[in-house]
Amino acid sequence: MKEFAYFPGCSLEKVGLSYHLSTVETTRKLGVDLKELEDWNCCGATTYFHVDELLAYTLCARNLAMAEKDNLDLVAPCSACYKNSYFTNKHLKEDPDLAEHINYALEEDNLNFSGQIEVKHLIEVFVHDVGLEEIRNNVSMPLEGLRVAPYYGCQILRPRKDHEDVEQAEFFEDLLSAIGAEPIPYPLKLKCCGGSLILSSREAALSMVRNLLQNAEDNGAEVIATACPMCQVNLECYQQQVNQEFGTRFSVPVVYFTQLMGLALGIPAKKLGIGKEIVAATPLAPYAR
Amino acid sequence: MSEKVGVYICHCGTNIAGVVDVEEVAKWAGENLEDVAVSREYKFMCSSLGQELIEDDIKNEGLTRVVVAACSPHLHEKTFRRACSNAGLNPYLCQMASIREQVSWVVEDNEAATEKAKAMIAGAVNRVKLHEELEPNLVPVNPNTLVVGGGIAGIQASLELADAGYPVYLVEREPSIGGHMAQFDKTFPTLDCAACILTPKMSDVGAHPNINMLTYCEVEEVSGYVGSFNVRIKKKAKYVDEEKCTGCGICIEKCPKKVLDNVFEVGMGYRKSIDRPFPQAVPNIPVIDTESCTYFQRGKCKACEIFCPTGAIDFEQQDSYLDLDVGNIILTTGYDLFDCKAMPQYGYGRLANVFTSLEFERMCNASGPTEGKIVLRDGVTEPKSVVIIHCVGSRDENHNPYCSAICCMSALKFGHLVMEKTDAEVTSCYIDIRTTQKGYEEFYNRLLEEGMNFIRGKVAEVTDAARLPGEEDKLIVQVEDTLLGIQRRIPVDMVILMAALEPRADAKDVGLQFGISCSMEGWFTERHPKLDPVATMTDGIFIAGAAQGPKDIPATISQGAAAAARVQGMISVGEVSIEPVVATIHEENCSGCRICNTLCPFNAIEYLEDKEVSYINAALCKGCGTCVAACPAQAITGAHYSNEQIFAEIEGLLYDVISGNGAKAPRVEREPVPA
Amino acid sequence: MAEERFEPKIVAFLCNWCSYRAADLAGTARIKYQPNVRMIRVMCSGRVDPTFVLKALSLGADGVMIAGCHPGECHYLEQNYKAMRRFSMLRHSLRALGIEDERVRLQWASAAEGVQLAKAINEMVDQVRALGPLNWPSNWSEDVDAAIERIAEEHTEAMEVPA
Amino acid sequence: MAKPSFSDEIANLLHAGHGNPLRTCIQCGTCSGTCPVVEYMDHTPRRIIGMIRANLKDEVLASNTYWYCASCYHCTVRCPAQIDIAETMYALKRYSIWKHVHQEGLVGPVFSETFVKTILRSGRSFEPILATSYLFSSGARELIQEAFMGTKMMLKGRMPVLPPRIKRLDNFKRMVSRVIPLEADS
Amino acid sequence: MTKKGKLALYWAASCGGCEIAVLGIDDKILKVAEAFDIVFWPCVMDGKVRSIEKMEDKSIDLCLFNGAIRTSEQEYMARLLRQKSKVLVAFGSCAHEGCIPGLGNVASREEIFQTAYHDTPSTDNPEGIRPQPETEVDEGILYLPIFYDTVKTLDQCVEVEYYLPGCPPEPERIWDAIVAILEGKLPAPGSVIGAETTVCDECPRKREEKRIKEFKRTWEIIPDPEICLLEQGLVCCGIATRAGCGALCPTVGSPCIGCYGPNEGVEDFGARMMTALASVIDSEDPEEIDRIIREGIPDPIGTFYRFSLAASQLRRTALTTGGEDQAAASA
Numbered sequence A: 001m002k003e004f005a006y007f008p009g010c011s012l013e014k015v016g017l018s019y020h021l022s023t024v025e026t027t028r029k030l031g032v033d034l035k036e037l038e039d040w041n042c043c044g045a046t047t048y049f050h051v052d053e054l055l056a057y058t059l060c061a062r063n064l065a066m067a068e069k070d071n072l073d074l075v076a077p078c079s080a081c082y083k084n085s086y087f088t089n090k091h092l093k094e095d096p097d098l099a100e101h102i103n104y105a106l107e108e109d110n111l112n113f114s115g116q117i118e119v120k121h122l123i124e125v126f127v128h129d130v131g132l133e134e135i136r137n138n139v140s141m142p143l144e145g146l147r148v149a150p151y152y153g154c155q156i157l158r159p160r161k162d163h164e165d166v167e168q169a170e171f172f173e174d175l176l177s178a179i180g181a182e183p184i185p186y187p188l189k190l191k192c193c194g195g196s197l198i199l200s201s202r203e204a205a206l207s208m209v210r211n212l213l214q215n216a217e218d219n220g221a222e223v224i225a226t227a228c229p230m231c232q233v234n235l236e237c238y239q240q241q242v243n244q245e246f247g248t249r250f251s252v253p254v255v256y257f258t259q260l261m262g263l264a265l266g267i268p269a270k271k272l273g274i275g276k277e278i279v280a281a282t283p284l285a286p287y288a289r
Numbered sequence B: 001m002s003e004k005v006g007v008y009i010c011h012c013g014t015n016i017a018g019v020v021d022v023e024e025v026a027k028w029a030g031e032n033l034e035d036v037a038v039s040r041e042y043k044f045m046c047s048s049l050g051q052e053l054i055e056d057d058i059k060n061e062g063l064t065r066v067v068v069a070a071c072s073p074h075l076h077e078k079t080f081r082r083a084c085s086n087a088g089l090n091p092y093l094c095q096m097a098s099i100r101e102q103v104s105w106v107v108e109d110n111e112a113a114t115e116k117a118k119a120m121i122a123g124a125v126n127r128v129k130l131h132e133e134l135e136p137n138l139v140p141v142n143p144n145t146l147v148v149g150g151g152i153a154g155i156q157a158s159l160e161l162a163d164a165g166y167p168v169y170l171v172e173r174e175p176s177i178g179g180h181m182a183q184f185d186k187t188f189p190t191l192d193c194a195a196c197i198l199t200p201k202m203s204d205v206g207a208h209p210n211i212n213m214l215t216y217c218e219v220e221e222v223s224g225y226v227g228s229f230n231v232r233i234k235k236k237a238k239y240v241d242e243e244k245c246t247g248c249g250i251c252i253e254k255c256p257k258k259v260l261d262n263v264f265e266v267g268m269g270y271r272k273s274i275d276r277p278f279p280q281a282v283p284n285i286p287v288i289d290t291e292s293c294t295y296f297q298r299g300k301c302k303a304c305e306i307f308c309p310t311g312a313i314d315f316e317q318q319d320s321y322l323d324l325d326v327g328n329i330i331l332t333t334g335y336d337l338f339d340c341k342a343m344p345q346y347g348y349g350r351l352a353n354v355f356t357s358l359e360f361e362r363m364c365n366a367s368g369p370t371e372g373k374i375v376l377r378d379g380v381t382e383p384k385s386v387v388i389i390h391c392v393g394s395r396d397e398n399h400n401p402y403c404s405a406i407c408c409m410s411a412l413k414f415g416h417l418v419m420e421k422t423d424a425e426v427t428s429c430y431i432d433i434r435t436t437q438k439g440y441e442e443f444y445n446r447l448l449e450e451g452m453n454f455i456r457g458k459v460a461e462v463t464d465a466a467r468l469p470g471e472e473d474k475l476i477v478q479v480e481d482t483l484l485g486i487q488r489r490i491p492v493d494m495v496i497l498m499a500a501l502e503p504r505a506d507a508k509d510v511g512l513q514f515g516i517s518c519s520m521e522g523w524f525t526e527r528h529p530k531l532d533p534v535a536t537m538t539d540g541i542f543i544a545g546a547a548q549g550p551k552d553i554p555a556t557i558s559q560g561a562a563a564a565a566r567v568q569g570m571i572s573v574g575e576v577s578i579e580p581v582v583a584t585i586h587e588e589n590c591s592g593c594r595i596c597n598t599l600c601p602f603n604a605i606e607y608l609e610d611k612e613v614s615y616i617n618a619a620l621c622k623g624c625g626t627c628v629a630a631c632p633a634q635a636i637t638g639a640h641y642s643n644e645q646i647f648a649e650i651e652g653l654l655y656d657v658i659s660g661n662g663a664k665a666p667r668v669e670r671e672p673v674p675a
Numbered sequence C: 001m002a003e004e005r006f007e008p009k010i011v012a013f014l015c016n017w018c019s020y021r022a023a024d025l026a027g028t029a030r031i032k033y034q035p036n037v038r039m040i041r042v043m044c045s046g047r048v049d050p051t052f053v054l055k056a057l058s059l060g061a062d063g064v065m066i067a068g069c070h071p072g073e074c075h076y077l078e079q080n081y082k083a084m085r086r087f088s089m090l091r092h093s094l095r096a097l098g099i100e101d102e103r104v105r106l107q108w109a110s111a112a113e114g115v116q117l118a119k120a121i122n123e124m125v126d127q128v129r130a131l132g133p134l135n136w137p138s139n140w141s142e143d144v145d146a147a148i149e150r151i152a153e154e155h156t157e158a159m160e161v162p163a
Numbered sequence D: 001m002a003k004p005s006f007s008d009e010i011a012n013l014l015h016a017g018h019g020n021p022l023r024t025c026i027q028c029g030t031c032s033g034t035c036p037v038v039e040y041m042d043h044t045p046r047r048i049i050g051m052i053r054a055n056l057k058d059e060v061l062a063s064n065t066y067w068y069c070a071s072c073y074h075c076t077v078r079c080p081a082q083i084d085i086a087e088t089m090y091a092l093k094r095y096s097i098w099k100h101v102h103q104e105g106l107v108g109p110v111f112s113e114t115f116v117k118t119i120l121r122s123g124r125s126f127e128p129i130l131a132t133s134y135l136f137s138s139g140a141r142e143l144i145q146e147a148f149m150g151t152k153m154m155l156k157g158r159m160p161v162l163p164p165r166i167k168r169l170d171n172f173k174r175m176v177s178r179v180i181p182l183e184a185d186s
Numbered sequence E: 001m002t003k004k005g006k007l008a009l010y011w012a013a014s015c016g017g018c019e020i021a022v023l024g025i026d027d028k029i030l031k032v033a034e035a036f037d038i039v040f041w042p043c044v045m046d047g048k049v050r051s052i053e054k055m056e057d058k059s060i061d062l063c064l065f066n067g068a069i070r071t072s073e074q075e076y077m078a079r080l081l082r083q084k085s086k087v088l089v090a091f092g093s094c095a096h097e098g099c100i101p102g103l104g105n106v107a108s109r110e111e112i113f114q115t116a117y118h119d120t121p122s123t124d125n126p127e128g129i130r131p132q133p134e135t136e137v138d139e140g141i142l143y144l145p146i147f148y149d150t151v152k153t154l155d156q157c158v159e160v161e162y163y164l165p166g167c168p169p170e171p172e173r174i175w176d177a178i179v180a181i182l183e184g185k186l187p188a189p190g191s192v193i194g195a196e197t198t199v200c201d202e203c204p205r206k207r208e209e210k211r212i213k214e215f216k217r218t219w220e221i222i223p224d225p226e227i228c229l230l231e232q233g234l235v236c237c238g239i240a241t242r243a244g245c246g247a248l249c250p251t252v253g254s255p256c257i258g259c260y261g262p263n264e265g266v267e268d269f270g271a272r273m274m275t276a277l278a279s280v281i282d283s284e285d286p287e288e289i290d291r292i293i294r295e296g297i298p299d300p301i302g303t304f305y306r307f308s309l310a311a312s313q314l315r316r317t318a319l320t321t322g323g324e325d326q327a328a329a330s331a
């Protein structure tokens, strides 16, 4: 059985509650043990880095240090949490001076960063650690005929460059195929949704959301699957405003990939937080239990 | 007998004297360093007057050793050795101290520079006293030459040598010579037809009495040294008897098996299982590809054999080997094209109408897969608009940092061809247009006049996601026009990627096989980037063409000719002198422990089973000194870099420290105890 | 006046093809670096015998640098790997003798890396300066002449008194 | 000692890149060609880099470019000179917040500061506080929209009613104060 | 033979093995007695330093001096015998290169005293008494020789004509040397009397090209009886050690530990071992190399300098403690 330290992040506490619920359910079903960090703090999304770089590293390092205590690799379902934790881990490992500086602060909470663990995104855990074969073997309700647009967003892939596929990732598609759904190809799958701009530069963000929805819809998507609470909120909750702003009539459900997985694994819809959507996830109804 | 050392300190104008107090140093050396008979400073030691100074002192003062403190020995060691030689002193009794590159140019403080210069001179003086007279070894040069790689570089080199009357073996691993140039339609900047200028040269090679063309062959093993290399060549089975085949091509016609040609046609066209790469191939002998041949795969067919009028098909043919003795080797193995799939943002392999430069070359070629018509992947539609993307995989730290040198010009050539053959609008997206050779900028101007568009900006991506009106069913090229500072989306029908030139995938292995080194990227390393671009660190091995670095055909030809000229020089002198900086094993001290046996990359060290000692073949030894440093019995000495010489240099360099602590050597003599 | 600063003496072995050329390049490019390093040219980093390093230290050098072509770029193909192994072995022994790692350094510098070589030299000089003088011979220079003389005197005295 | 130039100052702010200088930028425009928000920016990212190198401090700080950057990192992975453009945008944000210079009427800076203050107060983020405190400084239309959506989400159980807190908050605050001086109110 | 020569034998810091080795020449000792009057041999016969002190300078024809120099008294004797002898021979590894006593150079005097007079379990020294160079007693001051921080070789104290290597030297080699001296067929002063190649030359084991993946300790393998031990991973110093012993150890399956010292012209025995072994490690990965060395050779000084630390370039480990006390007290 695989065990990881689980860092849900602030978004999953409420806004992305269904992500949290479905994560817990699907991992349990697939024999992955998630041990929630006992007193995690916010990773700060991207805004920390607007204000103070060292502070940003410190906050992320606190979570890392707690995971190190348990000697578990850290898994984050939120792309921003993942990216911040991943790069904090990387920079601190590579730069002992920086690590020393940060450790000085961590002392106040009796913690220490030593660079023992790795940071993974939840979807990586499914694709690499659990494995597509294993997932396929556990599917009891294949989502046959469901046309899903996999939406990667930015920070699962970027700015990491050691992925050979930063420009042309396929693993999300593979995962969707493994649960029987039909991943639709659409060119904007890796493009930014403008999530971090939605409060500060609404006009830009809404137009980015529109482009994405348009591209997914043009290519026949029934639902969009995301792997990040920010992307989910952005693409789903602002559809109405996009429609107002641009005179469009989008109504595409945006769900978490874990919710789709949950359905395929035969977990009841309720347990997966299905029903909390603002844009109703009607295309999922035939597969729900 | 103590030596008489002459010390010469160069001002190098003000280069040295501006920082180092040369008068003071000269005086100090004369007064303080043991055995220094003459110590002088002079404005320009490398000038003929400077050299005369040394020569006169050797003759008049009877100097037995010379130290020149000046620039780096890489610059003028030869000069001062020659001066010694002229005055009758063995040239190896001269030593330089680099007080320009290592002192005056790099030290800020004048006093510190003067101090460092003194130490460097003390080291040189200490060392030179232990130098030995050395004589270069002479070995004869075999007049045969091996040329590896039958591209335009190899063709040129072979013809030059053959025309000069020397035998050449030209080894090419493909079934025909010609290399990349044979794939092109036109060549910049004059737009001559590639075939028109290449084919005659190829047939000259094929027909030349002095050239033994070995196509479909590979070098298996190389041993020996300059003047006498032994090479083993593997002749891959062609399954066609070269003696009998007349090149009529009936077998090709009759062969029922068609396969995609990924080599010559870069996946744009088809070939038969028995085929030659292109109609003008030299030699004009087809080769059976066993991977696809029906007979080899399923045991049935033999159509080619049945129809061949001369009975040349031989399914039983085996790989064979050929051993050659040659005096020199020229490597002209060329380049590979960058794999554009490594930059998925440009869509190659995903978006049908994105082409590589080489694909486009084949498309333009009248004998190519589209018979010279410029069309989209569907084979019929003419593009109405084309974007050419520069620097794909070049000038990019994520791929290759260097400029591939030929793609700007090729892009201009393509622009011209597109506009000549279609009505399409052509746009080049570039970072810089690099047109540095004769006639190149003029060619750029011509394209500007012809109406080709230019946008300064490296393309960010090519997509088929339409967003704006007019983008539907087009490829959209997204780029910043950096001269305007705006992002542009250009909808077009066709995109051509000017892919980087890369070292051959096997370049490092080939380098190792021939005992030469490669740059970090994999280009063969020349002996000197400016002064000796076709020789390598291994004597007798030369390089030419794109194997040395990206270059165009004129430069490739020049190098091919230059390498051939170097080889001719070697052959006409008839013998070659080998640097005497070599290692020697003293048999009486060698215990035959065999530690050294694996250490020499040039296989200079042998173990003599009968005597149970190791032995160094001086002709193979390059004098690196690794074995010298390794021998636990200290049975190996390295000429000109002996332990004693280096110890003496260390002592000299530390002259000021040693005298400070009184611990000159561990063994101390004491006054006798008073009775 | 500023207090006199300790100026370490460092001997550097530069291979003819890469690092010596890097030093040439640093010169041609007028890249300034600290004057404390005194260079010896060897054909290859593979020529550097550990004895050279020990000798330099025993003669009073405060540090030794061995510089060669990057692994995989040796002009003699692979000899710098031997330098690498010997360096590893030497460092292992020097540690056992109580010599700090910073005092003996293996530096890769290609012919194009004048800047890098200069930087490495500066860094090493600073590190060794921070460590202070090595002054290795002081480890064994005991002044015992007086004691021996006393033995001699004692014996002479004893001889004067007839047994 | 000479005062560091603006471009040095920005380079120094790129801690993780060890001040990876912007000097190697070849002004190729890949970043700007890539950028999804470039049409809203008054200068393209490439130009901003060029302007930093030219030490056009006032012009750079007055630009909205860096507040519009969506942190998508697409430019960063593509830059042929391996310049971390997105990180540079962060550096500019930090610089302008510290120096209290940025374009009038931008929401970004206020938002960022509020957000960070919240976290420093509680260890976790709390959307309603955030949204409202930043909205004081922005227009009414957004306020209505945001309140509308907030309520909708609260009804769906997706908005927290009470602000969350971490447990070892004291330690946490002391930890933070070892990195940056905390303001009195936090 | 007209006049008998005068012979002196002396031991300084040594184990006595060299003295026994002299006796190992068996009945040939009689021939020695025929040729020489033995004027001084404290190990075997009574004698007085005083009588030597009274002798004319250079009146001893041959002095065989074994043992390293550890104390001021030994150095005094070395100087004295030097002065009185025509030919001074550093006899055996201790005099030649410090040998096992020289390994004391990994510690300081302070550390040695601490161990010897305090820390060893068998020590009973409640008052914590340590040897002092000077002790005041009622009768006056008592002097003891000074115990040096650093063991020296004989030639680090006085000039030496010849060296006879080995721990101890093989009787045959001793006899060869004596014959050479008797017959006046001596090499140039300063030479080692012995072979000019290394133990591998005498070793019967089969050798191939060497590539080492792992160093082994002697208890880890049962070595193949035919093949070179080094090729089996055992650190055999035969490669660097002067021949002369007849490859005694490797012949019986035990790796050479280097007692015959370095080959002709070598300045540092340990460096030769280091460089030779490192050269043939079969890896190009720095971390792997470090690991092979660290794990295979945990004690580099004991392995590479077992006999030659005192004669090596660096002579000893860095001196951190101890130092001036004794020397200062005596001055």
Ligand SMILES: Cc1cc2nc3c(=O)[nH]c(=O)nc-3n(C[C@H](O)[C@H](O)[C@H](O)COP(=O)(O)OP(=O)(O)OC[C@H]3O[C@@H](n4cnc5c(N)ncnc54)[C@H](O)[C@@H]3O)c2cc1C
Pocket: B148, B149, B150, B151, B152, B153, B154, B171, B172, B173, B174, B177, B178, B179, B180, B181, B184, B186, B187, B188, B189, B217, B218, B219, B332, B333, B334, B335, B337, B357, B358, B361, B406, B410, B413, B504, B510, B544, B545, B546, B547, B551, B552, B553, B554, B556
């Ligand atoms: C798209 C494109 C367009 C171009 N257009 C022009 C142009 O218009 N004008 C111009 O001047 N230049 C042009 N060039 C550049 C030109 O291709 C090169 O300058 C030239 O081909 C270099 O010739 P070469 O002989 O060095 O190498 P190659 O042409 O690569 O020939 C090397 C030969 O060696 C053989 N070989 C390789 N390895 C081995 C081995 N191990 N053993 C045996 N044989 C081996 C290969 O099979 C090949 O035949 C263009 C390049 C490209 C990519």
Ligand SMILES: Cc1cc2nc3c(=O)[nH]c(=O)nc-3n(C[C@H](O)[C@H](O)[C@H](O)COP(=O)(O)OP(=O)(O)OC[C@H]3O[C@@H](n4cnc5c(N)ncnc54)[C@H](O)[C@@H]3O)c2cc1C
Pocket: B530
């Ligand atoms: C400012 C500048 C900087 C440069 N820097 C570099 C650099 O850093 N690296 C580099 O690779 N290249 C550099 N170059 C280019 C370099 O100068 C040339 O590549 C090179 O000098 C060409 O050599 P050459 O022998 O062909 O011609 P030249 O150097 O011009 O030599 C021609 C010789 O012929 C003699 N001559 C002319 N006519 C006659 C006649 N009728 N009869 C007899 N003798 C005659 C002339 O007096 C002259 O001595 C530089 C060029 C310039 C202008």
Ligand code: SF4
Pocket: B010, B011, B012, B013, B015, B016, B043, B044, B045, B046, B047, B070, B071, B072, B075, B076, B100
């Ligand atoms: S010898 Fe060297 S240093 Fe002297 S003038 Fe010539 S180039 Fe300059």
Ligand code: SF4
Pocket: B254, B255, B256, B257, B273, B274, B288, B289, B292, B293, B294, B295, B296, B300, B301, B302, B303, B304, B305
């Ligand atoms: S035997 Fe092979 S090569 Fe010959 S005709 Fe048949 S398929 Fe073609």
Ligand code: SF4
Pocket: B390, B391, B392, B394, B395, B402, B403, B404, B405, B406, B407, B408, B409, B431, B432, B433, B434, B498
């Ligand atoms: S030649 Fe032109 S297109 Fe090719 S790499 Fe150089 S600049 Fe780019």
Ligand code: SF4
Pocket: B585, B589, B590, B591, B592, B593, B594, B595, B596, B597, B613, B614, B630, B631, B632, B633, B634, B635, B636
């Ligand atoms: S290492 Fe030395 S002793 Fe051993 S075989 Fe080679 S030359 Fe002979």
Ligand code: SF4
Pocket: B582, B583, B599, B600, B601, B602, B603, B604, B605, B616, B620, B621, B622, B623, B624, B625, B626, B627, B628
């Ligand atoms: S010196 Fe170098 S090239 Fe010569 S034999 Fe020894 S290892 Fe080979």
Ligand code: SF4
Pocket: D024, D025, D026, D027, D028, D029, D030, D031, D032, D045, D046, D049, D078, D079, D080, D081, D082, D083, D085
């Ligand atoms: S992509 Fe990189 S090199 Fe190009 S302009 Fe942007 S920052 Fe400069």
Ligand code: SF4
Pocket: D031, D034, D035, D036, D037, D038, D045, D068, D069, D070, D071, D072, D073, D074, D075, D076, D085, D086, D089
């Ligand atoms: S990271 Fe910022 S600047 Fe770069 S492409 Fe994305 S939005 Fe544009």
Ligand code: SF4
Pocket: B593, E199, E200, E201, E203, E204, E205, E207, E227, E228, E229, E230, E231, E236, E237, E238, E239, E247, E250, E255, E256
């Ligand atoms: S066993 Fe020792 S002495 Fe014998 S050959 Fe091997 S290394 Fe030499």
